[in-house]
Amino acid sequence: MPATMRTDQFHDFVPPGMTGGQSPEAAKIDLCKTRFPPFAILLYGLGRGEPGTMQSWIEFYNSAHSIYVNARHKDAHYRDVAHAITALVPNARARVLDFGCGEALHADLVAAAAAQVLLCDAAPNVRAAIAARFGADARIRVLSPREVECLPDGALDLIVANSFVQYLTTVELDAHLVLWRRLLAPTGRLVVADVIPPEVGTLSDVRALLRYAARGGFLVAACLGLARTALSPYRRLRATLTIAKYREVEFLRALRRAGLAGERLAHNLEHNPARMTFSARPSTAR
Numbered sequence: 001m002p003a004t005m006r007t008d009q010f011h012d013f014v015p016p017g018m019t020g021g022q023s024p025e026a027a028k029i030d031l032c033k034t035r036f037p038p039f040a041i042l043l044y045g046l047g048r049g050e051p052g053t054m055q056s057w058i059e060f061y062n063s064a065h066s067i068y069v070n071a072r073h074k075d076a077h078y079r080d081v082a083h084a085i086t087a088l089v090p091n092a093r094a095r096v097l098d099f100g101c102g103e104a105l106h107a108d109l110v111a112a113a114a115a116q117v118l119l120c121d122a123a124p125n126v127r128a129a130i131a132a133r134f135g136a137d138a139r140i141r142v143l144s145p146r147e148v149e150c151l152p153d154g155a156l157d158l159i160v161a162n163s164f165v166q167y168l169t170t171v172e173l174d175a176h177l178v179l180w181r182r183l184l185a186p187t188g189r190l191v192v193a194d195v196i197p198p199e200v201g202t203l204s205d206v207r208a209l210l211r212y213a214a215r216g217g218f219l220v221a222a223c224l225g226l227a228r229t230a231l232s233p234y235r236r237l238r239a240t241l242t243i244a245k246y247r248e249v250e251f252l253r254a255l256r257r258a259g260l261a262g263e264r265l266a267h268n269l270e271h272n273p274a275r276m277t278f279s280a281r282p283s284t285a286r
């Protein structure tokens with residue numbers, strides 16, 4: 001975040017009424033379509049539910065899905081992710097964006113370590129649930145992808161995209177990386193987590209889930225949940241839609257194309273150690 005931008009100024013860019021869906025600031029959002037047309041095509045389309053690669057995935061996550069085997073699994077997942085993001089927050093003045101945040105049940109843990117936490121998800125029902133959960137917390141704002149696009153250049157100190165990029169095409173990934181690069185402060189940091197290498201498949205996911213469930217005390221539920229997932233829309237979607245996978249060198253190349261200098265971290269942010277997490281900062285050579 002630039003030193004000249006105060007907290008009250010930052011709120012000017014994210015009005016309280018902008019909490020996903022329709023808002024009194026719709027006219028401002030419309031102006032952004034002309035200011036940032038490459039991203040408007042992608043992000044505005046996702047926000048309105050227009051046809052596209054992620055459309056069915058948005059419908060899935062917008063529904064009462066069974067991706068978590070029980071309430072303990074869901075709580076453990078979001079708590080662990082919140083702790084991991086909190087560890088990345090550079091200081092108490094930081095402005096943080098969790099892009100593709102899901103239900104973000106423990107975003108308040110991140111907010112306790114930062115000045116502002118922006119939560120973005122493309123699924124309207126998910127955004128509504130987050131807004132209801134954290135509506136009284138002034139440090140947390142819920143945004144749609146189109147509203148994120150309207151944020152000013154250099155507005156953020158930390159952007160985290162966890163378990164998100166696998167749902168994007170290469171063109172969409174490039175557009176998101178360019179957007180995130182624009183939003184980062186000169187000293188800001190982008191963390192892209194849970195990137196899937198080509199050699200990692202369903203078996204790896206199953207093993208990782210069972211290990212995680214054994215540690216978390218929901219192993220029996222995980223076994224039953226895996227059987228349930230095998231019959232769910234998630235399995236059919238994963239079989240029919242593209243799940244993007246990247247070699248380390250390929251993802252680093254994508255970061256460089258967007259003007260970001262990146263590296264692979266030693267450990268994945270999520271529970272599957274076979275997947276990858278990358279950290280990147282704005283490159284000085286554009």
